[in-house]
Amino acid sequence: MGRKNKKGGGGGAKAAPPAASGDKEAQPVPTLSKSAKREVNELVTQLLEICSKTPASGAKELEDYPEIHGLVEKIRKLQSGLKPTETNREESFPALLEWLHKNGVDTSAVEINSFSGYGHGLKATKDIKETDLIVKIPRSVMMTVDSALKSPLGELMKEDKILQVMPNVTLAIHLLVELKSPDSFWKPYLDALPSSYSTPLYFSPEELQHLKGSPTLGNSITQYRSIARQYAYFYRLLQKHPSASKLHISENFTFDDYRWAVSTVMTRQNLIPKQDDPSKKTYGLIPLWDMCNHANGVYTTDFDTESNCSLCYAQEDVTAGNQIFMFYGPRSNGEFLVHNGFVYPENEHDRLCLKLGISKGDPLCEAKSEVLGKISLQASRSFYLHCGECPVDGELLAFLRVFSMDEDTLKSTYSGDVKKETLEKLMELENPVSPDNEGKLWAFLETRATLLLKAYPTTAQEDEVQLQQSNLPYSLLMALQLRVREKRILQQTTTFASRRKQMAKETAPTNGES
Incomplete structure (x- = not known):
């Protein structure tokens, strides 16, 4: 679930020559001017410094937020010219389904549809009974920490401590690397993802004030601080580390891109067995399955290690033409808002x-x-x-x-x-x-x-x-x-x-x- 935010303009970007390629439609990759890049470097240093200090208390963390947000907004303004042209998400759905079919996914029981109050979700194309298998997704189309290790990001993962201990962050960087790679295997999936989200990471300071009195306000600001610190850390890492030059993101690694990648992972990640050791879990993004919206119920997703597929079963009877729901887990509405970008008024948990x-x-x-x-x-x-x-x-x-x-x-x-x-x-x-x-x-x-x-x-x-x-x-x-x-x-x-x-x-x- 999510919504598009208004896009701003401005910034100190210029178009770089297109990479050598036989693709006549290849577009120039925008980069920052030297002066703008210098300014961003200085702001990132300040951002990392303030975000790395341990707040004396929860109240102090709230006091730091305006300064952190101000630095981020200055960075975003300088980087605003690096934003890619926004596309119509719905136009990417046919290509996503075709890609899934080519990779062995049977989608005959569902189709992607827009639902009032929910955004996009999955609609049943036929009557479905409780416990029926709805869709079976092979590991081969999933984006996982395992696939990141086998990608160009793998070399950096072996050397960077943060990527080694924070799998959700690894998945976010993996997502960005593939997004910037025009020949990515996951391009149909990436094109079909939302362009922005409704999590508090996208809230303005004025919108955050709507949460005053709620513990969710402090949790939202803590998360914002954490993402700002991560962005500053990886910005510097990508500028300096020798392995980063192979990733195609060091020249245009923007805060907006990182916020989007983190939000994509937060709202869509799922635990699945590791490829080399099924007794252990890893994080993964599961195409199509992640289009399902939440409702009260029970877990109905399983992973079959023999077929190496995620299996999604119906948690209730669904009549053809109606929306299919799944249970995300026993989370509070505060957790749903911070991590998924919605509130569920009927939440039994x-x-x-x-x-x-x-x-x-x-x-x-x-x-x-x-x-x-x-x-x-x-x-x-x-x-x-x-x-x-x-x-x-x-x-x-x-x-x-x-x-x-x-x-x-x-x-x-x-x-x-x-x-x-x-x-x-x-x-x-x-x-x-x-x-x-x-x-x-x-x-x-x-x-x-x-x-x-x-x-x-x-x-x-x-x-x-x-x-x-x-x-x-x-x-x-x-x-x-x-x-x-x-x-x-x-x-x-x-x-x-x-x-x-x-x-x-x-x-x-x-x-x-x-």
């Missing part, structure tokens, strides 16, 4: 990130951390509040119980060797440590959820009203959908915590009881 920690100033910090360690929980980490009637899972419940424990309970029940059954009960809702402990933990959670609700600049009701407006910008529409769902989780949490707090109060012994 939606959840809200909640960062908690035992204060080092707590005199019981060491004792509490020790108990948490016995149930494999860290003293400071992220937890989740879930949608539905019970927003608290076992891990969060156990943490809150330990967080709220008094010294006597810690020493008498949980110090030294503790029975496994005793520790496991910390994660069970109906096995409280004590009424007093329950009262404290639910009061804490109720207060925390209330404060998180107040961090949003609007109420859920105001968001609902705004959602009724027509022709909302897509970034605002997604932000509103996200905020409504997150606030619903927080409201459910406050209600749930308040009810459990009252239950604890009712079971607490009164004065005089022992």
Whole structure:
């Protein structure tokens, strides 16, 4: 899913002579002027420097964003003349299908179609039953980390540490190298990919403000910083490394190109068995399969190592002419927005990130951390509040119980060797440590959820009203959908915590009881 952004002009680019070739239609490859290239080099150095500094805190990272974004925008302006001529994506679909047919892919059960609210997806050409095989894609047409190693990028992969430990980044660079190679085997697939995406990497600072109050704002800015740092690192590497001259991207490696490649991988990557060791996994892009949109359900994709093919099965009955959906996984709407560029209001697996920690100033910090360690929980980490009637899972419940424990309970029940059954009960809702402990933990959670609700600049009701407006910008529409769902989780949490707090109060012994 994605949308096209408006394209800007300007920049200090000039056309370089076309490469020697027998192809009469070969177009000149634009390059930067010497002065523009000098400016970009200076800006990239500044960008790498600021992005490589570890932020003192989450707030500091937000403070750094304007400077990082400003440097990136200066680079983008200088590189704007290097943008290729935009083509009509839909015109590339017939060539993609023909290429797939030539490489042994049977597409008779599906066709590519445009769907309102979804963008492009797969439409059933015949009635399909649940568990029917829809499409079978051989490894030979996939772009994978394995195929990158066998490509001209392979030499650089063997020497660069980042490419060795970050397979998703490797796949992004592999994608760009093939995109810039006119004779690439994957050209029909590359031509059929979106030209831009609706992930927050494409948001303006003003659009990011729609996420204020949501943990997704911080996650989006962290991701932007990370991609800016990666771009600056690879820009310098491609300018200096001897192997880079063979890749055809060192002279026109733009931020927009890298952002596009990273977004393509983020929104489309899938784990598949490694070619030489099926017991291990690697990342891959699977043509046609990646056109399927998400819906609630179960995983219905498998990989057959004997035929060396990815198998996509139907997760439900589909009538001819209707859209075919697949299940992307149990992700939150915040994760869907950051990594896939959409929000799914019907998300059965939606959840809200909640960062908690035992204060080092707590005199019981060491004792509490020790108990948490016995149930494999860290003293400071992220937890989740879930949608539905019970927003608290076992891990969060156990943490809150330990967080709220008094010294006597810690020493008498949980110090030294503790029975496994005793520790496991910390994660069970109906096995409280004590009424007093329950009262404290639910009061804490109720207060925390209330404060998180107040961090949003609007109420859920105001968001609902705004959602009724027509022709909302897509970034605002997604932000509103996200905020409504997150606030619903927080409201459910406050209600749930308040009810459990009252239950604890009712079971607490009164004065005089022992």
